[in-house]
Amino acid sequence: MITIRIGAALALGLLAASGAAAEPVKSLCQVELKEAPEAPARRAETVAFMKRVEGQVRVLRPKASGGFDEMKAEIGMELRASDAVATGGNGAFDAIFTDNSTLTGVADTCVEISTYLYDAAAKTGEFRMRLGRGVVSVAAGEVAKSAPGRMSVMIRDDANLAVTGTRIVIRAN
Amino acid sequence: MKLRWGGMAATLLLAACATEEAARLGPTDWDAAAVSARLGAGPGDPWCGYMADLRAAIDGAGPLPDEATRMAALEAVRAEARDAKGGDPYWPFRKSLICEYAASAAEEAAVFEWVTVDQFLSAAEKAATAEPDGLSPLVPVFDHLSGGEPESLAPVDLSNPAYCDEYETTELALSQQRGGIVQAVGFPGSLQRAPDWFAVVQVAYHRWGREVQERKRLAQQRVALGDAPLYCRRFHSAFEGSKQFAIKDNLIFLLPELDDPDKAGHLVIRDAEGREIVLDKVLAAAQFEPDGSEGEPVDFFPEDLAASAALKGAVDRTNALPPPRVFTILFDYNSRQPEAGDPQVPLLQAELASRDPAEPLRIALSGHADCVGPRWYNTMISEDRARAVFDGIIKPALLSRGFSEATLADKKRFKLVGLGESAPAVEPEGRCAPTEENRRVVVVVQ
Numbered sequence: 001m002i003t004i005r006i007g008a009a010l011a012l013g014l015l016a017a018s019g020a021a022a023e024p025v026k027s028l029c030q031v032e033l034k035e036a037p038e039a040p041a042r043r044a045e046t047v048a049f050m051k052r053v054e055g056q057v058r059v060l061r062p063k064a065s066g067g068f069d070e071m072k073a074e075i076g077m078e079l080r081a082s083d084a085v086a087t088g089g090n091g092a093f094d095a096i097f098t099d100n101s102t103l104t105g106v107a108d109t110c111v112e113i114s115t116y117l118y119d120a121a122a123k124t125g126e127f128r129m130r131l132g133r134g135v136v137s138v139a140a141g142e143v144a145k146s147a148p149g150r151m152s153v154m155i156r157d158d159a160n161l162a163v164t165g166t167r168i169v170i171r172a173n
Numbered sequence: 174m175k176l177r178w179g180g181m182a183a184t185l186l187l188a189a190c191a192t193e194e195a196a197r198l199g200p201t202d203w204d205a206a207a208v209s210a211r212l213g214a215g216p217g218d219p220w221c222g223y224m225a226d227l228r229a230a231i232d233g234a235g236p237l238p239d240e241a242t243r244m245a246a247l248e249a250v251r252a253e254a255r256d257a258k259g260g261d262p263y264w265p266f267r268k269s270l271i272c273e274y275a276a277s278a279a280e281e282a283a284v285f286e287w288v289t290v291d292q293f294l295s296a297a298e299k300a301a302t303a304e305p306d307g308l309s310p311l312v313p314v315f316d317h318l319s320g321g322e323p324e325s326l327a328p329v330d331l332s333n334p335a336y337c338d339e340y341e342t343t344e345l346a347l348s349q350q351r352g353g354i355v356q357a358v359g360f361p362g363s364l365q366r367a368p369d370w371f372a373v374v375q376v377a378y379h380r381w382g383r384e385v386q387e388r389k390r391l392a393q394q395r396v397a398l399g400d401a402p403l404y405c406r407r408f409h410s411a412f413e414g415s416k417q418f419a420i421k422d423n424l425i426f427l428l429p430e431l432d433d434p435d436k437a438g439h440l441v442i443r444d445a446e447g448r449e450i451v452l453d454k455v456l457a458a459a460q461f462e463p464d465g466s467e468g469e470p471v472d473f474f475p476e477d478l479a480a481s482a483a484l485k486g487a488v489d490r491t492n493a494l495p496p497p498r499v500f501t502i503l504f505d506y507n508s509r510q511p512e513a514g515d516p517q518v519p520l521l522q523a524e525l526a527s528r529d530p531a532e533p534l535r536i537a538l539s540g541h542a543d544c545v546g547p548r549w550y551n552t553m554i555s556e557d558r559a560r561a562v563f564d565g566i567i568k569p570a571l572l573s574r575g576f577s578e579a580t581l582a583d584k585k586r587f588k589l590v591g592l593g594e595s596a597p598a599v600e601p602e603g604r605c606a607p608t609e610e611n612r613r614v615v616v617v618v619q
Binding site: 028032049052057058060078084086088090094098100102104107108109122133134136137139140155166169172 | 322325326331332348349352355356429430431439461490491496497532533535537539585595596
């Protein structure tokens with residue numbers, strides 16, 4: 001049995017406000033961002049796979065040329081850093097990450113993997129996801145255990161809801 | 174003026190079709206005022222009058238009733254619940270729905286939409302009597318999308334009512350707003366705090382669904398879409414307004430650890446004002462303003478969890494997910510075979526015996542060595558150790574479960590790696606010495 005032991009966790013601090021008001025940028029799940037996120041360094045790398053998929057579930061994968069591809073999720077399908085997963089009214093899914101974190105989403109949910117880096121040998125990494133809407137349950141894996149603040153779930157881009165967790169349920173609208 | 178299905182001819186045709194259905198009903202069954210009165214909201218009912226004012230304000234056609242007016246009306250309908258409805262805590266919400274559906278049916282009757290009139294009055298009947306079912310309180314209107322879900326789940330900006338203006342986005346938004354409404358009305362307290370707002374939300378959502386269907390038909394018939402999307406806009410304004418009464422949109426709570434139902438992790442959250450909230454008990458919860466500016470601890474009870482289908486669904490699902498398992502198998506010095514009697518081996522075998530070939534099982538094996546000996550040798554022996562565990566323990570166990578050779582040869586699903594001495598479990602102190610804990614294979618079963 002894996003025991004998840006998480007010590008005191010830190011939230012991300014509020015990012016310094018930038019100067020001129022720029023046109024708001026929207027993430028895949030339509031969360032308002034202060035600026036466009038940088039392309040993940042290892043975008044094509046597999047970071048998780050779909051353990052269970054039920055009903056209408058789509059994987060949204062950004063394209064280098066802008067926009068995104070929308071693919072039907074299937075059991076065993078691999079997820080990459082920067083993917084988002086959206087579910088419809090009868091949809092639900094469970095994904096397992098390479099660090100043994102699990103992510104469960106229920107109906108009418110949209111969640112993005114915004115950063116995922118994991119060094120399996122060193123058992124360290126960084127894992128940030130952003131919940132656009134709906135309800136997810138997150139069970140923290142090795143990344144969260146490696147140090148406080150390494151795993152966070154954001155609802156707003158200004159990161160003041162960022163948390164590092166153990167087994168948590170989060171809802172956003 | 175509202176959207177209609179396609180001119181007088183279509184209206185008459187539908188009216189004719191509806192006549193057959195109507196033959197099964199009495200003449201007063203389509204009389205909205207009579208049905209409303211029978212259900213407890215007669216002509217001139219003050220609460221229905223207040224609801225009409227609220228609806229007009231939400232549509233931008235009048236001032237919002239002031240707080241004193243609202244509270245006086247609410248207190249009167251709550252008194253009615255106590256005195257005449259056996260203390261039914263949902264009566265104010267039921268009556269709000271009756272008012273809204275009866276008003277909607279009267280509007281539809283004025284343009285001969287008899288099928289719709291029947292549907293709305295049936296909904297009013299259900300509102301008066303149905304038990305809350307946890308998913309769609311009192312009136313199951315949220316399932317009207319069944320079979321009609323949009324093919325795409327491309328997210329829409331739900332904060333901007335401009336989604337109402339284009340057929341493609343309004344159809345997507347109709348689907349994507351549903352989860353938020355079900356969440357909002359899923360807490361028993363929400364319907365008691367603001368029966369008026371949530372009734373407008375629910376009925377506007379229902380009418381928006383019909384509006385989308387009408388627009389779809391018109392688009393297929395290449396008929397101009399015409400009028401503004403009234404019900405989509407009404408829904409958006411009402412839903413935004415209702416949020417002041419709901420449990421806040423953003424909620425976080427802790428679940429118990431998998432191996433101990435009384436133990437939770439430790440979570441520190443910091444809000445934008447720098448306040449820290451510490452959660453360290455099972456079901457300890459915090460909620461935040463929609464803009465994330467302010468966080469606060471909130472009392473959250475098993476009853477709240479049970480009442481919210483989405484939250485309970487997430488908890489049930491995550492509890493039913495087999496957690497990834499990790500096994501560490503030790504090796505004697507310079508040995509390529511696991512230590513005799515290693516207690517982890519039967520545990521691994523038992524885990525594999527529960528696995529089904531239909532599931533997307535993934536196993537990662539990392540072999541390790543202690544620091545004694547040359548690096549190239551340690552890398553080689555660590556690879557051999559991982560291979561020995563796979564060939565000697567995992568492969569036979571999974572073949573006996575029905576996994577195929579081809580599946581077991583899939584390197585994406587079954588990964589072996591030799592890390593030599595590079596990732597010790599225990600850092601050597603001072604001089605390098607044989608260390609049992611570092612001569613190991615770590616097996617991760619996902």
